[in-house]
Every structure is written in structure tokens, then in C-alpha cells.
Amino acid sequence: MANSFSFSAKNLLIDPKKEVAKIVDRLRFFMKNKLKRRGVVVGLSGGIDSSVSCALAVEAFGPGRVLGLHMPERHSGEKTLLMSRMVSDHCKIDSFYEDITGILESLNFYKRYDNAVSSVIPGYGEGWKSKIVTSDITENRGFTLFSVVAQAPNGELIKKRLPLRIYLEILAATNFKQRTRKILEYYYADLSHYAVIGTPNRLEYDQGFFVKQGDGAADIKPIAHLYKTQVYQLAEYLGVPESILMRPATTDTYSLDQGQDEFYFFLPYEKMDLCLYAKNNGIQPDLVAAAIGLTKEQVEYVFRDIEIKRSTTHYLHLQPLLVESVPEVIC
Amino acid sequence: MANMKEKIRSYIIDNFLLGDEEGLEDQTSFLDAGIVDSTGILELVDFIDDEFDIKISDDEIVPENLDSINNIIGFLERKLSF
Numbered sequence: 066m067a068n069s070f071s072f073s074a075k076n077l078l079i080d081p082k083k084e085v086a087k088i089v090d091r092l093r094f095f096m097k098n099k100l101k102r103r104g105v106v107v108g109l110s111g112g113i114d115s116s117v118s119c120a121l122a123v124e125a126f127g128p129g130r131v132l133g134l135h136m137p138e139r140h141s142g143e144k145t146l147l148m149s150r151m152v153s154d155h156c157k158i159d160s161f162y163e164d165i166t167g168i169l170e171s172l173n174f175y176k177r178y179d180n181a182v183s184s185v186i187p188g189y190g191e192g193w194k195s196k197i198v199t200s201d202i203t204e205n206r207g208f209t210l211f212s213v214v215a216q217a218p219n220g221e222l223i224k225k226r227l228p229l230r231i232y233l234e235i236l237a238a239t240n241f242k243q244r245t246r247k248i249l250e251y252y253y254a255d256l257s258h259y260a261v262i263g264t265p266n267r268l269e270y271d272q273g274f275f276v277k278q279g280d281g282a283a284d285i286k287p288i289a290h291l292y293k294t295q296v297y298q299l300a301e302y303l304g305v306p307e308s309i310l311m312r313p314a315t316t317d318t319y320s321l322d323q324g325q326d327e328f329y330f331f332l333p334y335e336k337m338d339l340c341l342y343a344k345n346n347g348i349q350p351d352l353v354a355a356a357i358g359l360t361k362e363q364v365e366y367v368f369r370d371i372e373i374k375r376s377t378t379h380y381l382h383l384q385p386l387l388v389e390s391v392p393e394v395i396c
Numbered sequence: 397m398a399n400m401k402e403k404i405r406s407y408i409i410d411n412f413l414l415g416d417e418e419g420l421e422d423q424t425s426f427l428d429a430g431i432v433d434s435t436g437i438l439e440l441v442d443f444i445d446d447e448f449d450i451k452i453s454d455d456e457i458v459p460e461n462l463d464s465i466n467n468i469i470g471f472l473e474r475k476l477s478f
Contacts, residue, residue, distance in 0.1 A: 207427055207463075208458060208463075209437075210434070211434070226454050229435070232438060233435070373427055
């Protein structure tokens with residue numbers, strides 16, 4: 066239990082050297098005793114989580130047993146490929162480039178997405194950009210609503226709440242991206258008899274911020290127990306390039322720049338980390354409020370939202386359910 | 397009013413609970429009981445809009461109006477009286 070009378074970002078400080086040693090030990094144990102593969106594949110987005118996961122894999126298995134994949138698409142940020150290549154160069158690993166735009170086109174992703182958005186924003190199409198944003202949970206007091214924000218070619222921004230059918234169409238279509246990337250990760254893993262690394266941090270893992278059978282699918286998730294601010298601490302220790310440390314946390318999923326706090330978490334990750342830590346460790350909302358500059362009522366909404374997300378995304382964590390157990394199969 | 401409540405209750409039981417009404421009271425919080433998620437709220441809004449021929453505005457989509465059968469009834473009474 067943390068000392069609730071001195072609650073601050075310091076509560077999330079870890080000893081990076083010890084943490085890296087612990088993770089490396091577990092990765093090697095799993096590989097030898099459970100997975101029995103020769104190395105790992107890591108999808109590189111140029112973000113902090115995949116960069117740290119890659120660096121940890123290199124610490125555990127050496128650069129010769131880690132394969133990176135760069136998988137941008139039409140909507141990826143301009144710097145995405147530059148950043149992900151920076152990581153593979155820094156880690157001295159082999160990597161492959163697979164632009165997934167063609168696969169997404171063959172799935173009619175861009176057409177499905179554009180049609181869905183244009184049904185709420187007439188005129189949306191060529192030359193426009195867009196993103197999906199979540200409502201302020203203190204505004205809707207526990208209900209999460211999603212809106213599309215579109216930017217016209219002349220720069221004008223339009224925001225519209227998504228009705229049920231359009232929300233589901235955009236969600237289902239966008240999930241093609243994460244699932245396509247995972248297909249490629251397993252293709253390359255199978256080619257080399259490797260396993261696949263999953264890169265969620267604790268916030269994402271706990272709160273269900275991943276696509277089932279998409280970025281949620283993996284054989285090992287080395288940083289799923291670490292708060293995002295702790296992932297940054299490991300990044301510094303592991304020497305991850307400065308420009309990746311400085312890059313704002315982004316989903317890199319939509320054509321318009323979108324922070325994770327716009328799409329899913331409502332608060333920037335530094336504050337979400339502290340709220341999640343506080344909730345997990347029984348720290349009272351008034352102490353959290355003082356530490357992160359919110360009101361006690363706002364922190365209570367965040368606590369409630371954490372619980373709701375945990376409950377409503379439980380399905381994402383489930384393995385396929387069996388009517389009867391099959392005891393001969395050990396999971 | 398009884399008819400309105402029955403329509404809402406039947407929809408909740410049929411759409412979210414696969415016909416099993418056990419544990420659903422008029423005051424049960426849909427969120428706390430895990431009956432609806434963010435998608436479920438949108439389904440509920442669509443149902444109420446269509447069934448009662450109203451248009452729920454974004455700022456009306458809050459638990460005080462929609463998080464239980466009683467809350468929905470209270471909301472509809474206020475909304476339909478205008």
C-alpha cells in the first residue's frame with residue numbers, strides 16, 4: 066500500500082535496472098519452457114510501447130533473434146516510418162517493411178470508413194481528414210459517447226456525435242488495421258519459428274484498449290504490468306532514442322492526429338496512470354485530486370469509468386469459452 | 397405510464413438480458429449491474445427515440461436520465477410534458 070499522505074508521481078518510480086532484469090528473466094523462462102520458439106517478432110509503430118518491448122526482447126534474446134516489422138498505411142502519421150526505423154536501427158535488428166494500404170484497400174476499408182463518416186458529415190471524402198474522439202466523462206457523467214472530428218480541405222473542423230450504426234461501422238472497419246498487422250506478425254513469426262510480442266502497457270491492458278485478435282493477440286506481453294510512466298522510465302534506461310521519448314502518445318490510427326486521451330482515456334496518460342494506481346491501491350479521490358489538479362468529483366468519475374471499462378471490456382480478455390473443460394489440454 | 401414502463405422493461409430484458417429478467421429491478425443501475433456498455437447506451441437511445449418518437453440530445457445522454465428503468469421513466473415524463 067502506498068503512503069496516501071504523500072501521493073504523487075513519485076509513487077510510480079521504479080528501479081529500471083531491476084525491472085529490466087526481472088522482465089528479461091521471465092521472457093527467457095517463457096521462451097525456453099512454454100513457447101519453445103527461436104526468437105520473437107515485434108510490430109514497430111515508432112511509439113514508446115513497441116520501442117521498449119523491442120529493446121527488452123533484444124536484452125533477453127539478442128538482436129539476432131528479434132525481428133521488427135514496419136507496417137504503415139495511408140492514414141499513418143508522416144513520421145511513423147521514420148520513427149519505427151529509428152528503433153530497428155537503434156536495436157540493430159533485422160526488419161521488414163510491409164505497407165498494409167493495399168490489404169486494407171482489398172478489404173474495402175477506406176471506402177467503408179469514408180462512407181460511414183460521410184453519412185454524418187456530408188461532403189466528407191478526398192482531401193479530408195478525420196479522427197474519433199470520446200466525450201468528457203465528467204460531461205456525460207459516466208456514459209461514454211463517441212464523435213467524429215473531420216477537417217475539411219480548407220482547415221474547417223466539424224464535430225458530430227456518432228449514432229449507433231455509424232459508430233459500429235467505423236469501429237469494425239478500423240479494427241481491420243490492427244488485425245491485418247497481426248496477420249503479418251504471425252506470418253513472419255511462422256517463417257522463422259518465432260513467437261509474437263504484444264506491446265500493451267498496463268493502462269491499455271487493464272482498460273481494454275486493444276482489438277481482440279488484433280493488437281491484443283500475442284504470445285508474450287512484456288510490459289502489460291507496467292504503468293505507462295514506468296514504460297518511459299525503462300525507455301530512458303534502455304537508451305530508446307530521444308525523439309521517441311518526446312513523441313506525444315498517439316493511436317496513429319486515424320488520418321487526423323489523435324492522442325490516446327482523446328479516444329479512450331479522457332485524461333493524459335500521466336494523470337490516468339496516477340488514477341489507476343490510486344484506485345488499485347486504495348488511495349482516496351481527494352488525495353488524487355490534489356496531486357493531479359482535478360476536483361474530487363472528477364476523480365470519482367474517473368474511478369467509476371475505470372471500473373466500467375474494466376467490466377465492459379472483460380470480454381476482450383476471455384479465451385474461447387468451452388462448455389466443458391478439457392483437462393488434457395493445459396493452458 | 398404503466399404501458400411505457402412495460403415497453404422499456406421488455407426492451408431491456410429482451411435486448412440486453414436474453415429474456416432473463418432475474419436481478420433487474422426498476423431502480424437497478426444498468427452501468428453498475430454491467431447490463432449496458434457504451435454501445436448499449438447508443439442502442440438504448442435509438443430505441444427510446446424510435447419508440448417514443450422523440451430526439452434525445454447529446455447533453456441528455458447522462459445516467460440521471462437513462463441509467464435505470466425509473467430514470468428513463470422520469471426522463472420521459474419530463475421530456476414528453478414539454
